[in-house]
Amino acid sequence: MKNEKGSIVRPDALPASASRPVVTPLSPSVVYASETPDMLDQQYEGGLQGYTYSREGHPNADVAGRRIDRMEGAPHPGVMTSSGMAAVSAVLLGLTKAGDHVIGGNQLYGRSLRMMAEDLPRLGVETSMADPGDIDAMRAALRPETRIILVEVVSNPTLRVADIRALAELARENGVLLVVDNTFTTPRAFRPFEFGADIVLHSVTKLLAGHSDVMLGWVAARDAALNDRLRVFTVTTGMTASPFDCWLAERGMLSFDLRFDRAQATATALADHLTTLRGVKRVLYPGRADHPDRALLDELLGGRFCNMVSFELDGGRAEANAFTRAAEGLSFAPTLGDVGTTISHPASSSHRALTAEKRAALGMSEGFFRISVGLEDPDTLCQVFSDAVAAAGAI
Structure with missing residues (x-):
């Protein structure tokens, strides 16, 4: 179709270049044009590599997917x-x-x-x-x-x-x-x-x-x-x-290894610190010797674990509310894996659909929290948790 000046609305392909971009280009196009019906047949039948419609695949999915x-x-x-x-x-x-x-x-x-x-x-x-x-x-x-x-x-x-x-x-x-x-x-x-x-x-x-x-x-x-x-x-x-x-x-994946190792080291320090705090009933972390599945962990993971720490406060919802209010600078949010540490409360988020009895059977009380440890300085993070646990204990 031509516009009022007589030119084609969609231009031809991107300009040719003898060099290539270092950063993967973002390709938001929903559709990809082929030269002929025969060429489109060959793409669908596997004879030619090419994209057709982004629901069926696109360059950015392939680049990210190949990395994983x-x-x-x-x-x-x-x-x-x-x-x-x-x-x-x-x-x-x-x-x-x-x-x-x-x-x-x-x-x-x-x-x-x-x-x-x-x-x-x-x-x-x-x-x-x-x-x-x-x-x-x-x-x-x-x-x-x-x-x-x-x-x-x-x-x-x-x-x-x-x-x-x-x-x-x-x-x-x-x-x-x-x-x-x-x-x-x-x-x-x-x-x-x-x-x-x-x-x-x-x-x-x-x-x-x-x-x-x-x-x-x-x-x-x-x-x-x-x-x-x-x-x-x-x-x-x-x-x-x-x-x-x-x-x-x-x-994000370009820095994944560095982020994982830093967050895991900090998670180990935080888990150890939480065990010393009055008002913390129990701490769960795969890297600790007191984890209930220690033998399986040694067999399967071989020294690397994760950035997740779970722990249980003394008390119930009131203490949980006091803890999250006092956890200065940390996000109370139902997510994990961010560069910043986030606090999650399963009873009010991920497992809220379960009854209190079913959560209790799985070990999740109103005082139970899951921590996704980020990239903060370990000493600073431990101090934030000391203050927040103390605030919960003051209820």
């Missing part, structure tokens, strides 16, 4: 999704049908629990929950129709550890897919494919991107056909990742 593929040692290129829960949904909705059965770890992220409890049963997929650190409990939950076992390496928010090696063997013996959410540990600490996982997923929103300005997920399967099914389901349901978010995530 390498980090995880993925057998096939993973799929970037619009959020971590989109990656979970691609697996649970895209690979099951009515009559199937799914087993979940009993301390999954709150929205994953809700999907297991509400959405899958509504679609005719039955679900069960079991302790992923207790292989006998997981075995007892198996049924002939079990299709998937979904676990987190380190659970959100109680930081318990799944017996991944034993679960992989159990799944293989029974023809079941082991799906591992590696968000908390990240491939810096653990690579599930190396321990027998069939599918690995991430909320890239969290520590991988690391700046609280991205909403993304990633999922990849060991089997090529399953990997293709995940990709097709993601495209069909519109779970595609935004170019801008992928572009930001790539930037």
Whole structure:
């Protein structure tokens, strides 16, 4: 179509250049033009590499996705999704049908629990929950129709550890897919494919991107056909990742190793400090010798853990409110993985859909907090927590 001056509205391709940009260009185009129908056929059939429509893929998703593929040692290129829960949904909705059965770890992220409890049963997929650190409990939950076992390496928010090696063997013996959410540990600490996982997923929103300005997920399967099914389901349901978010995530991942190591070191110092404070009932951190899953941690993680610390205050909601008010400079927010330390209260956020009794059974009282440790100076951070715990104790 020509405008009133007679020129083509859309110009030709970008100017040619003998050099290339150092920073990946942002490519927000929704559509990509091909020269002929034959060329478009070849792109869809795999004879030519090219983009067609951004819901089906775009350069920024490929650049960010390839980086995670390498980090995880993925057998096939993973799929970037619009959020971590989109990656979970691609697996649970895209690979099951009515009559199937799914087993979940009993301390999954709150929205994953809700999907297991509400959405899958509504679609005719039955679900069960079991302790992923207790292989006998997981075995007892198996049924002939079990299709998937979904676990987190380190659970959100109680930081318990799944017996991944034993679960992989159990799944293989029974023809079941082991799906591992590696968000908390990240491939810096653990690579599930190396321990027998069939599918690995991430909320890239969290520590991988690391700046609280991205909403993304990633999922990849060991089997090529399953990997293709995940990709097709993601495209069909519109779970595609935004170019801008992928572009930001790539930037975040450039500093990921440095951020992970710094945050983990500070998390270790904070966990040790919290154990010394009057008013703190218990502290959970995978790097501490008193962690209840110490043997599994030594076997699986080999010295790297995560940036997450959970602890429980004496008292209830009033003390919790006093603590967050007094935690000067820290964000009380239902997120993790930011460059700054954030405080999360599962009873009012991630696990609010559970009854108080169910939360208590999982070890989450009104005084229970999850801390995502950031890049602050460790001494400064410990002082902030000393003051906040003291304020809670003054109630």
